[in-house]
Amino acid sequence: MQLKFYPGTNRIVCRWTEQVPFVMGEKRGTIEKVRSINLRVNKGGSLRSKDVQRHGSHPLFQAVQDFCQELRRCGVLQGEPEEQPCVHCGALTDVVPFYDPGRGRMVWACAEPDTCGHGRQ
Numbered sequence: 001m002q003l004k005f006y007p008g009t010n011r012i013v014c015r016w017t018e019q020v021p022f023v024m025g026e027k028r029g030t031i032e033k034v035r036s037i038n039l040r041v042n043k044g045g046s047l048r049s050k051d052v053q054r055h056g057s058h059p060l061f062q063a064v065q066d067f068c069q070e071l072r073r074c075g076v077l078q079g080e081p082e083e084q085p086c087v088h089c090g091a092l093t094d095v096v097p098f099y100d101p102g103r104g105r106m107v108w109a110c111a112e113p114d115t116c117g118h119g120r121q
Contacts, residue, residue: 001060003067003099005076010041014064039064045077060101067099070106084108089116 001016014037019030037058039051047068055061071077076097086095087107096111110116 001101003063003101005071005097007076007096012039012041012064012067014060016060041068041077045072063099063101066104067106070099071097074106086110086116
């Protein structure tokens with residue numbers, strides 16, 4: 001699962017993969033399907049009520065709420081975030097917050113992983 005905040009649109013995007021069974025002719029199998037939830041964050045730092053009603057019963061919704069709370073605590077939603085470097089390459093531009101639900105903490109990484117200097121010499 002990946003949780004990412006897009007400051008330009010004030011949206012939290014939650015992406016995960018699921019195993020989905022399929023049948024093609026006589027063959028059966030499973031494929032990994034990428035699913036996502038998009039939630040808008042109000043200027044006050046709370047999730048939009050329409051999104052809460054729609055996705056509130058989803059098992060991953062608690063992680064989204066934790067991420068939103070962490071964004072408020074760090075001042076990201078008020079437009080006063082501290083400048084943070086990318087945890088992978090150290091860049092200071094085009095860096096956005098991600099949430100690690102396993103550890104329950106926020107990390108900062110390049111918005112586009114393809115342009116991140118992580119692993120480059």
